[in-house]
Amino acid sequence: MSNETLANLLHEDRSFPPDPAFTAQANGTAALYAAADADYEGFWADQARTYVTWSKPFTQVLDWSNAPFAKWFADGELNAAYNCVDRHVEAGRGDKVALHWIGEPGDTRDVTYADLHREVQLAANALTDLGLGKGDTVAIYLPMIPEAVVAMLACARIGVPHSVVFGGFSAEALNTRIADAQAKVVITADGGWRRGTPSALKPAVDAALDHADTSVQKVLVVRRTGQDVAWNDARDVWWHDAMAAASPTHVAQGMEAEHPLFILYTSGTTGKPKGIFHTTGGYLTQAAYTNAVVHDVHPDRDVYWCTADIGWVTGHSYIVYGPLALGATQVLYEGTPDTPHQGRFWEIVQQNKVTILYTAPTAIRTFMKWGSDIPAKFDLSSIRVLGSVGEPINPEAWMWYRDVIGGGSAPIVDTWWQTETGGIMISPLPGVTSLKPGSAQRPIPGIGAEVVDDMGDPVPNGHGGYLVLTKPWPAMLRGLWGDPARYVETYWSRWPQYYFAGDGAKKDDEGNIWLLGRVDDVMNVSGHRLSTTEIESALVSHPKVAESAVVGANDEMTGQAVVAFVILRAGASHADDDNTGIVEELRNHVAKEIGPIAKPKRILIVPELPKTRSGKIMRRLLRDVAEGRQVGDATTLADTSVMDLIKTGLSSGSDD
Numbered sequence: 001m002s003n004e005t006l007a008n009l010l011h012e013d014r015s016f017p018p019d020p021a022f023t024a025q026a027n028g029t030a031a032l033y034a035a036a037d038a039d040y041e042g043f044w045a046d047q048a049r050t051y052v053t054w055s056k057p058f059t060q061v062l063d064w065s066n067a068p069f070a071k072w073f074a075d076g077e078l079n080a081a082y083n084c085v086d087r088h089v090e091a092g093r094g095d096k097v098a099l100h101w102i103g104e105p106g107d108t109r110d111v112t113y114a115d116l117h118r119e120v121q122l123a124a125n126a127l128t129d130l131g132l133g134k135g136d137t138v139a140i141y142l143p144m145i146p147e148a149v150v151a152m153l154a155c156a157r158i159g160v161p162h163s164v165v166f167g168g169f170s171a172e173a174l175n176t177r178i179a180d181a182q183a184k185v186v187i188t189a190d191g192g193w194r195r196g197t198p199s200a201l202k203p204a205v206d207a208a209l210d211h212a213d214t215s216v217q218k219v220l221v222v223r224r225t226g227q228d229v230a231w232n233d234a235r236d237v238w239w240h241d242a243m244a245a246a247s248p249t250h251v252a253q254g255m256e257a258e259h260p261l262f263i264l265y266t267s268g269t270t271g272k273p274k275g276i277f278h279t280t281g282g283y284l285t286q287a288a289y290t291n292a293v294v295h296d297v298h299p300d301r302d303v304y305w306c307t308a309d310i311g312w313v314t315g316h317s318y319i320v321y322g323p324l325a326l327g328a329t330q331v332l333y334e335g336t337p338d339t340p341h342q343g344r345f346w347e348i349v350q351q352n353k354v355t356i357l358y359t360a361p362t363a364i365r366t367f368m369k370w371g372s373d374i375p376a377k378f379d380l381s382s383i384r385v386l387g388s389v390g391e392p393i394n395p396e397a398w399m400w401y402r403d404v405i406g407g408g409s410a411p412i413v414d415t416w417w418q419t420e421t422g423g424i425m426i427s428p429l430p431g432v433t434s435l436k437p438g439s440a441q442r443p444i445p446g447i448g449a450e451v452v453d454d455m456g457d458p459v460p461n462g463h464g465g466y467l468v469l470t471k472p473w474p475a476m477l478r479g480l481w482g483d484p485a486r487y488v489e490t491y492w493s494r495w496p497q498y499y500f501a502g503d504g505a506k507k508d509d510e511g512n513i514w515l516l517g518r519v520d521d522v523m524n525v526s527g528h529r530l531s532t533t534e535i536e537s538a539l540v541s542h543p544k545v546a547e548s549a550v551v552g553a554n555d556e557m558t559g560q561a562v563v564a565f566v567i568l569r570a571g572a573s574h575a576d577d578d579n580t581g582i583v584e585e586l587r588n589h590v591a592k593e594i595g596p597i598a599k600p601k602r603i604l605i606v607p608e609l610p611k612t613r614s615g616k617i618m619r620r621l622l623r624d625v626a627e628g629r630q631v632g633d634a635t636t637l638a639d640t641s642v643m644d645l646i647k648t649g650l651s652s653g654s655d656d
């Protein structure tokens with residue numbers, strides 16, 4: 001479906017104005033929009049002074065002279081870990097709980113700001129003892145345990161950018177990311193708990209490092225599950241041993257505002273993941289400011305819970321840097337929503353009196369499917385704000401979320417942003433905005449966004465086009481690690497004056513922005529970003545595969561689902577007539593190359609792929625097939641009989 005057609009289908013009359021009682025206590029105000037419009041740089045300087053403590057105050061705000069390479073607050077200095085930990089302890093709030101950690105098997109641990117302070121200092125010294133210093137990088141491959149937060153903050157404290165790799169990625173994916181960032185140390189665990197069983201992590205690290213030229217010198221291993229691990233005495237060090245040997249005090253030094261804070265790999269339109277890198281001052285400012293005004297976090301009374309994994313940007317900005325900079329109390333949960341039962345999330349909300357919940361539409365749709373009677377068994381009355389992130393939220397899921405989880409009254413913030421943007425960009429402000437189910441609505445104060453046509457001209461209300469960001473923003477990526485040219489080419493070449501987000505969008509009659517999904521070869525499966533090309537490369541790396549084409553097909557539960565069309569090599573044996581054996585083999589191969597999240601939902605073995613005369617695969621036609629539609633206009637195909645061949649061969653596909 002084209003964006004235009006989809007846009008025409010969207011029509012939403014419901015509107016939920018803010019409750020005056022909420023408005024009276026909200027951090028966000030209508031005045032913020034006016035202030036940002038009146039003086040853009042002054043507005044951001046105010047936020048940077050309000051939310052961040054600077055060891056050396058800045059005098060410059062934005063330097064855009066070398067566009068699109070931005071500098072924010074460039075002559076200022078700060079330490080991100082000091083901002084997230086020490087200053088709260090210094091202000092007498094050391095006994096406040098920073099993390100109510102909940103392990104999947106039911107073990108729990110409350111970590112106060114004083115605890116964090118102690119552990120981050122030890123870890124900073126332990127990392128320094130391993131020889132790490134400015135100029136080095138560290139890869140973190142950990143489950144959702146307090147040590148993950150401590151490890152990230154310890155890196156930040158000593159000025160060593162971390163590259164967190166999601167624990168669900170395979171050894172191969174980990175290896176690519178370690179090599180690209182030239183990580184000197186990997187911080188991992190023996191394993192983590194997932195769906196009731198310990199799942200191993202260290203073997204993947206061992207496999208990833210099994211290369212003669214690996215940059216990694218030391219591996220720090222947290223003991224989480226107690227499972228047996230292979231040990232390399234020359235390289236592996238237990239986290240608890242390193243912590244026990246480290247000196248307890250570490251004085252945080254100020255870093256330049258533009259010092260790199262982290263690298264985070266994300267899928268782009270080519271096979272090679274992009275190392276998005278963020279710097280310290282502008283990023284921390286926007287993470288804290290948005291967590292305050294969008295989620296409405298009040299550190300003195302809220303219990304906030306963001307259900308993302310720290311392996312994604314949402315975990316970076318809205319578990320680690322934003323909430324901790326604000327000094328908030330939050331829940332950190334290791335496991336999955338259905339272990340040991342489908343009410344686990346609601347039990348956690350009830351037990352911890354969670355007031356703000358931030359999760360993804362795919363989770364909300366799953367909870368809907370499981371049934372409203374499950375959350376109904378728990379007391380969710382503490383909830384006062386709900387957030388959504390990662391993909392468009394359909395109005396039905398929005399209404400369910402508000403009614404069933406939010407007691408019919410909690411405002412929902414549908415937050416649009418990306419790994420690249422570092423922080424929330426488009427979202428309603430609770431207490432200010434009248435909410436429209438399904439729309440992310442307006443750029444927040446201090447952010448410029450537009451929907452433009454092919455020429456780069458803003459579209460009128462009621463029309464669709466491409467989402468662009470019109471002004472540099474503090475948390476913007478500063479580039480792609482080691483590849484400045486690709487940064488310019490990917491984001492700033494289509495219309496040089498605008499940042500091209502890669503998303504289609506529509507403006508409704510009131511100018512609200514509706515996100516319509518990616519317009520490039522990036523898929524969004526359960527809110528996870530996957531590249532069609534990356535999965536195609538994984539498939540063709542299998543000896544039996546000659547060629548493949550991957551599309552994202554609409555899927556009721558996961559937003560999109562990976563569907564792969566594969567041509568087998570001549571003579572590739574597959575004993576079974578219906579291909580189930582080979583299909584399973586290929587699905588597992590993709591899981592091994594990238595990770596289980598990239599496993600195609602369906603693989604269709606086909607004799608040909610539809611190509612134009614210039615050899616380009618026509619994914620549009622494949623999407624028609626994958627979504628079970630009448631195949632669209634195929635006249636530009638080099639061989640128009642190909643689609644018939646594919647359709648007749650489809651009985652050989654697997655579906656599970």
Ligand code: PRX
Nearest residue numbers: 389390391392414415416417418419515529
């Ligand atoms: O397509 C948009 C979608 O997720 C993409 C960014 O993915 P990632 O970098 O992994 O970051 C996800 C978490 C911030 C975007 O290009 N996306 C994210 N939030 C929304 C969204 N689509 C619609 N509505 C949203 N609220």
